[in-house]
Amino acid sequence: MIARTGTLIARLWSGWGTLAGVFMIIALWQLGYEAFGPLVLPDPLASFLQLLALFQHSQGLDYIAVTARRAMTGFALASLLGACFGLLAGWSNTLAILCRPFLTVMLGVPPIAWIVLALLWFGGSDGTPVFTVFISTVPLVFAGALQGIRMRDATLDEMADSFQIPWWEKVWHVQIPQVISYLFPAWATALGLSWKVVVMAELLSSSEGIGAGLAEARVNIDTITTMSWIVAVVGLLLLLEGLFLNPVKEHVEGWRNDV
Amino acid sequence: MMFDPQRLPPEKQEEHQQQRQEQEKVTVPQSPILKVKVTDHRYHPLQQVLDECALDIGKGEIVSLIGPSGCGKSTFLKIAAGLLEPSDGKVRSKADESAVLFQEHRLLPWKSLRDNMSFGFKGRALSEAEKNRRLDKAAKIMGFVSDDMEKYPSELSGGMRQRAALARALVIEPDMLFLDEPFSALDIGRRREMYRLLLGEVRQRHCTVLMVTHDVFEALSLSDRVIVMAPDPGCFLKQINVRIPLDQRTRHLVADLEAELLADQQVADLFKMQNWDQVL
Structure with missing residues (x-):
């Protein structure tokens, strides 16, 4: 109990480091504003106030919700399908070889090209950003799962076989925990990427969402609103990482200490 | 001191000869709980790991496989335990439940x-x-x-x-237990403790054991039957029945048995044990 409270305090305390970094960035931003003028970099204070105004305006929250929904849908699909196919490919050599060209194609085509294709296929609907997020993150997750299942400890498989336990129990209790430690970094990277890609896709294809807000700001040459949207995206990503990804990661990696 | 039957007085020598013959007369179990017959096994088509090896184990018997490293004893054990399919051969087991204990603990760290x-x-x-x-x-x-x-x-x-x-x-x-050198990483005190725990359970439940070890002394102190394996390709060289009941085995008696076994030129060559009573 004492140890647990200790780690909690330690984690909160380490938050000061992150906070110091964030303030450093804002300070540099302020310097840039003072040096180059508001057209290049807007006043940070004005941007934060604008962000607040966007939030008070219900449209701002709506845009963020729409973007989050699209990013999460694409990310969830990619996580699920990528992990499943990665596992299958990891178990079968033939499948792994067959999958390789697909992987190269998916990684090789730039996301912007996918957006054009998606626009042709799905038009201005949710489908475009969701598909773009999916297609640009799925190779990461796939490769993580494939790597995880390939690098698993064969002696533990043999141990499970010696108890003649059913195959699904072996997969769940012996293999999946090993794959998770490879999948996790892949998921974290994919999550970050999906935020970036969804904004890009929205900018080009959608009339709502953070990307659409950015497009609108560009048309109006409104640097303040542009920066406030950027702050919103980065802030959400930081929150997601600090409150969700890192705790889960620590939990998953807890057993790996020294065995 | 090295055991040498030649140095015994004549009447003792005769007695010893008899004992020895009796020990070498290997008893074949009547209705084996496990029948393993491997005629050939290879991981790589050009490299034969196991030659003809056949082993029948009776219910409640404790059998040890000994041999130098790389002689295929672990491979044979895995085949017997059903973890490995032999290239040619078959395994028949009548055991209801079998378990394998490996050299490493293989616990799941999570x-x-x-x-x-x-x-x-x-x-x-x-x-x-x-x-x-x-x-x-x-x-x-x-x-x-x-x-x-x-x-x-x-x-x-x-x-x-x-x-x-x-x-x-x-x-x-x-009712069938396979042990793949599970004690080799432990110090002597812990090892003895494990022997006791294991043998207690085995005797109480009338469990059959097939064990692999490279420690001749360990094999002789725990088993009813010891099989010596030779490498390239792996085959059975010799079988010895240990007739002393488990609870009457002392360090001294087992050391004598070990000496006797290593007096066999073939076995001594196998373990590269010339002048083996010398420490170095």
């Missing part, structure tokens, strides 16, 4: 000791009460307190991990 010990219950239809009864009993035998049961393998000592692996194998109450 599971607590209790969950590790109950790993073998998966896919077996047992009531919760029965599972708990067996777990509690095994924990008591192995000397685990309830605090230990919630610990992860990384928090346990080396000896505890190996005992946990033994407990995991014993809770499914096997």
Whole structure:
């Protein structure tokens, strides 16, 4: 109990480091504003106030919700399908070889090209950003799962076989925990990427969402609103990482200490 | 001092000869619980690991395979345990439950000791009460307190991990046990403790054991029958029945047996043991 409270305090305390970094960035931003003028970099204070105004305006929250929904849908699909196919490919050599060209194609085509294709296929609907997020993150997750299942400890498989336990129990209790430690970094990277890609896709294809807000700001040459949207995206990503990804990661990696 | 039958007085020599013949007359079990017949095994088409090896084990028998490193004894054990399909040969087992104890503990690092010990219950239809009864009993035998049961393998000592692996194998109450050098990483005190725990369980439940070791002394002190394997390709060189009852075996008697076994030129060559009573 004492140890647990200790780690909690330690984690909160380490938050000061992150906070110091964030303030450093804002300070540099302020310097840039003072040096180059508001057209290049807007006043940070004005941007934060604008962000607040966007939030008070219900449209701002709506845009963020729409973007989050699209990013999460694409990310969830990619996580699920990528992990499943990665596992299958990891178990079968033939499948792994067959999958390789697909992987190269998916990684090789730039996301912007996918957006054009998606626009042709799905038009201005949710489908475009969701598909773009999916297609640009799925190779990461796939490769993580494939790597995880390939690098698993064969002696533990043999141990499970010696108890003649059913195959699904072996997969769940012996293999999946090993794959998770490879999948996790892949998921974290994919999550970050999906935020970036969804904004890009929205900018080009959608009339709502953070990307659409950015497009609108560009048309109006409104640097303040542009920066406030950027702050919103980065802030959400930081929150997601600090409150969700890192705790889960620590939990998953807890057993790996020294065995 | 080296055992040399030539140095015994004549009447003793005769007695010894008789004893020896008796020991070499290998008894073949009547209705074996395990029949292994390997005619050929290779991992690589050009490299033969096992030549013809046939082994029948009777119920309740403890059989050891000894041999130098790389002679295929672990491969033979894996084939016998059904973990490996022989290139040519077959295995017939009448055991209801079998368990394997490996050289490394092979506990799952992400599971607590209790969950590790109950790993073998998966896919077996047992009531919760029965599972708990067996777990509690095994924990008591192995000397685990309830605090230990919630610990992860990384928090346990080396000896505890190996005992946990033994407990995991014993809770499914096997009537056939395969041991692949499970004690070789332990110090002599812990090793003796493991022998006691293991033999206690084995005798109580009339369990059959096939064990692989490279320690001749260990093989002779624990088994009813010892099989010496030779490498390139792996085959059985010699079988010895140890006729001294388990509880009457002393360090001294077993050392004599060891000396006698190593007096055989073939066996001595196998282990590269010239002048073996010399330490170096």
